[in-house]
Amino acid sequence: MRKRTGIEVSIAAAEAVGSANVDVIAAYPITPQTHIVEHLSELVNNGELDAQFIPVESEHSAMSVCCGSSAAGARTFTCTSSQGLALMNEIVFIAATLRLPIVMILANRSLSGPLSIWNDHTDVMSIRDCGWIQVFAETGQEVYDHVMFAFKVAENPKVSLPVILNMDGFILTHVIEPIEFWEPEQVSGYLPTFKPVNALDPDRPTTVGAFGLPGIFTEAKKAQDMALIESKPEIIKAWEELGQVTGRHYRPVETHLAEGAETVFLTMGSIGQTVAMAVETLRERGEAVGLVKLRLWRPFPFEELRRAVGGAKRIIVIDRAISYGGTGGPVASEIRAAFYGEENMPVVTNFLCGLAGRDVTPDDYIAMYQQTRRMVAGRVRQEDYVIYGVRE
Amino acid sequence: MKSEEALSWKDLEVGCVVSQPGNASQYRTGDWRSMRPVVHRDHCIRCGVCYIFCPDMAIRKTDEGYFEADLYYCKGCGICAQECITGCISMVPEEE
């Protein structure tokens, strides 16, 4: 294994963006994303990175600039969190329809209100249907590797879609972790030069962002849906190639001690590490428990998920966001849909926890497992969910 | 190029870009019309004010120097009738 360097994950993420030879960065600082953008601006200012850093006046402008620069054929990066994402919202959706391969790191933070700067997934869930490829990282190393991966997938001419790389705010952004950096030749071997499918070109004038009348809008949406669905094999290929470069193997759905498990936890993002500790303890106690981690959120990996869950009878879905007045957690409703009508459909219990940075320990997950055992003795309906640890 | 009705989702260009400049001219805005401008030539002084004011450039000059609406594009907004110097344009409901 190559040398690993202890470094704040945000700085490592910015270094990865620099190593990926980005052309344009347009971003507005917001907690907890700030260090990523600050470090990129330093790299450009010090002449270490030959790129345009465009300090915009808002996130709405950041994403607008990104659309322009990506359409012009520049490798483009931005980064935001929570309210920043909310402010750029309308352009986020447009970027996907225009098939612009922008890469965005989303340092996940809860969406106000009440006002909070801490970590959960309410920001990313607010744009679940924005049409971007959406992946989650569990560790700093995964964030670093996935910056390269995100550019490779986004710019693949068979894909040509923007990518959101989710990293938990503070839990990942502000932590110091030993990270193995890629050598320049590894980057250049993995990440080819960006050749846009459509680039603004005076010799071949095009209209980008045209009006879509009722007679064509449905076809445009179908084309966009198919583009996202058909990106999955290319995503998997990009992970396989990444494995050849780094020896680290990523998949749409990953497991830990899931073999023969009767109950599996299902997580996204950094909490997978804490749940893994709980699962290990439960296994030592002889409980048939495993962990399934969803790395790819969009396009949703239905087959891979069903395969990973295997014959488990119960799934405990951990959600970090609320769908008010609905099915509880957005992840759980997706998981239930994935298994609905399947033979031996597992029972899904849904725990909402870790909202706005509230700590959830391995013991808490063990308690959720025990609560699930009690719940499944009765009848669990599709819409049941538990807001874990709430003071009654 | 295929007409809009004949296009399948597979025919669309990546990112819905329009690679044929000026193809908005194929769009029949005349469908929107409920009133049609009719010029009474006996009072028309052929000044061309209607031509200048039409927001859609849907008015053409005829060989005799009169001006008339191209009903493929005319939306029936009535601006030409409002602006006509001599008041010789009347807006007539489409069903008549």
Ligand code: SF4
């Ligand atoms: S009715 Fe309106 S669109 Fe039609 S010719 Fe007159 S000004 Fe132009």
Ligand code: SF4
């Ligand atoms: S504005 Fe009236 S008078 Fe002038 S050219 Fe048009 S129809 Fe004739």
